[in-house]
Amino acid sequence: MTRLVLKFGGTSMGDLDRIRRAARIVAAEYNAGRRVAVVVSAMAGKTNELVAWTDGAGRPAQGIDPTDDEYDAVVASGEQVTAGLLALTLRNMGLRARSWMGWQIPIITDDQHGKARIIDIPGEALGLAVDGGEIAVVPGFQGVTAGGRITTLGRGGSDTSAVAVAAALNCPCDIYTDVDGVYTTDPRIESRARRLERISYEEMLEMASLGAKVLQTRSVELAMAKKVPLRVLSSFIEPDDQGVLPDKGGTLICDEEEIVEKRIVSGVTMSRDEARITLLGLDDRTDAPADVFTRLAEAGVNVDMIVQSQSRTEGAVNLTFTTGRRDATRAAELMRAAQTDIGFQEIRLDEDVAKVSVVGVGMRSHAGVAQTMFRALADKGIKFQAISTSEIKISVLIDAAYAELAVRALHSAYGLEAV
């Protein structure tokens, strides 16, 4: 008997009909001979409702323990409900099932309430129950501190819960979502986008952090660290009349070595969540950039791309950097407030920018990837304002108006429609 973890998100738990649909998928896996644990999110919208209530209850007064332990106690209840309902639904179908709350397994986390990290999942009891033929239903997103307080893992944490449970049970993890896999690019932008049968953990991490919203980044990191094979697939598949699942399709996220057909580039991503800030006429002291980025780091502003260029002013440079759009106004205000101390003449904030990236482990061994990218953009008359690279990706910052055009041009330049 092989074990398998299945994970269903909030849309798949949205009402009793959707829960029954998920239960049929679980039953099909069980009846195909697998021993199954299921990780579930709260009903779609429910977590937002609970969070709004905790907001309405107000922030603790000065001097009162300001940790988010009670936020967690409230918000974790959403997954408790769906876990119980799915267990009931499975029993109704004649299967043995039970819910395992975070504190019952236990899923032990640190005490960073609201954004806790999983420390350990003692998987023995859970594994025994699962191997004995009982379907374990585990609420995602929640855990418990060593001191016995309820924690949550932060938004999207149910993916991480699922991977952690799979690691504890030493088995693969199927993530059911509202898309049927990971694509070479966003099909809403490029209709010729193709579903990838396999993608490496590293590539998926770059894709996830660059704007492909299929999986939470932490869940992919954890899967890579624990070597959990992760499959992303559609929750809309239906078992046939005999209760047998069709070919599941989806995308397998796995070690690079397990991917036989190597591609140079696996995908093209695009993010509009970018803003560009330029400090014009910055004093050409060697410590001026350090001064700028220290101030930003201390304020918790993440900086992505950095470009320094000559200024028209003698003894000065221009410094351009990008941040997430959410942080942009704050970062600009921070700079303005320190204008005299840092020493620059003018600041510009531009939110009409987009970041387009190509990702692929093949870049490690193939030259010419960047050259293809720049030629494809130049052929369409697209100028880039900044560049950043890693071992397996190249990103360019461009005028937002050209974002979709750039994605299609790159998709075609790397031949991704034929993957």
Add this chain to the structure above:
Amino acid sequence: MTRLVLKFGGTSMGDLDRIRRAARIVAAEYNAGRRVAVVVSAMAGKTNELVAWTDGAGRPAQGIDPTDDEYDAVVASGEQVTAGLLALTLRNMGLRARSWMGWQIPIITDDQHGKARIIDIPGEALGLAVDGGEIAVVPGFQGVTAGGRITTLGRGGSDTSAVAVAAALNCPCDIYTDVDGVYTTDPRIESRARRLERISYEEMLEMASLGAKVLQTRSVELAMAKKVPLRVLSSFIEPDDQGVLPDKGGTLICDEEEIVEKRIVSGVTMSRDEARITLLGLDDRTDAPADVFTRLAEAGVNVDMIVQSQSRTEGAVNLTFTTGRRDATRAAELMRAAQTDIGFQEIRLDEDVAKVSVVGVGMRSHAGVAQTMFRALADKGIKFQAISTSEIKISVLIDAAYAELAVRALHSAYGLEAV
């Protein structure tokens, strides 16, 4: 420092405004020097929603563990939410507070899921926290088995939770409700009804089981067994501008010995949840009534009053009994199905009946209580169809049309408007 348990029901937890109102009452008690634990119900309507979902998920299939453990896991989440929200609200007011789930204290129950009974509450940790100045917020209605599964105590169980926590903390319990105490009778029927300052546990038990819906019967039984002074009072009282509560009023439920001014009768209650079944021409065998009541008991039908009278038929009697209205149709069908075996000629079911009762510990030592009752009813031309008595109550079954008239007549006959 004296300890105090406060309990707020679903209406008092109905929204954030109501939760803030409850928090102001808690703060007033705390600031008056008490050390406080609070027991809360789920938001009004929430438990019904959760129960409806578990109903929708369906009953377990044949052969699958049919216990209600998953029902409990789902339904207990409602109180988890309000406990967290009240703790947050108290912190927002500058007080130290935290929630204590049933499994955290723990409130240990048996494993009769859906209607569990509390076995033990180890109160040491809770008592230490409370004495240390932290307000403990405890979700009502829920507990945990020795094996670590979530249980619920059945509808209305939060009153019982509150009394059990008070017993564990060895302190009194204030139950905040939408009425301001226990009345000599229902003020909607008799406008001259008076609030009782004190009532004994025994009287309250009779009143509760006879239709005065102020408190759940089990909570009163537990308070009596554990000698927990119980106060019923209005959740609409408001601390003044200095945060001081006005005279709390309400009704104290306590030992008979602590009630100085003895009354013969404390209250008049009325219940329409009654049905009368008459078997006409029942064989005058000595074992015929036993046959009837054994069949009813085996079907789980509770019988209240019983009257046997002569039949016009030679060698036969008429047997009349009452049941709760919910069970009446089923009881009648049960009798019809066994008509030949039991041996009777005809069955009549009458749901147009009401039970009117007078309750008072003074009956133990005073004669003439029944005489006053029968004269008062006779004066109004009200006939009674059956009677039942206990040491401290007399109940009569009458035509439902006369129920309110009977209540007013008895209220006046015992002089209750002057209590």
